[in-house]
Amino acid sequence: MRLKSIISWSDNMTVGVTHLDDEHKTMIDQISCLYAYRKNHTRDEVIQRISELIDHTILHFDNEEKYMKKIGYPDSDEHYQVHRDFLEKLTLIEDTLMSGQRTELSDNDLNSIARWLFNHILAEDRDYAIRPAHREAEAPVPC
Ligand SMILES: [Fe+2]
Ligand SMILES: [Fe+2]
Secondary structure, eight states: OOOOOSSOOOGGGOOSOHHHHHHHHHHHHHHHHHHHHGGGSOHHHHHHHHHHHHHHHHHHHHHHHHHHHHHTOTTHHHHHHHHHHHHHHHHHHHHHHHHTSSOSOOHHHHHHHHHHHHHHIIIIIHHHHTSHHHHHHHSOOOO
16 A cells, blocks of 8 residues: 655746756655655654754755856745744754654654745745746757
């Protein structure tokens, strides 16, 4: 039986930039795997998976921020701050698991991570995708 996924990709989530869409898909896969994985793995193994999610999130935010700079996106400072806040949230979850303050990754933790990513892609990320400079940057080179 296939497990119900906590978050999944849909085409309306595209930002129109292949590598950024691929990174979003990877984050979605990582969160979905964490959801299925945490029940039958040790705390150390779950921490390792969270650490991989954090590493990929850092890489993605860095690439996305470079892209926003490239197209001159006007609301980038607010967007960067939202990224920093999310990374802080992930790191706090990892820290409390590592220190033993938290013994497991709860449904609440995962729901809030998944909801944040879903809403962030559809709202803030898609906001840079609809800018004219974005369309020019991604337009195919004429023959
Ligand atoms: Fe973003
Ligand atoms: Fe993003």
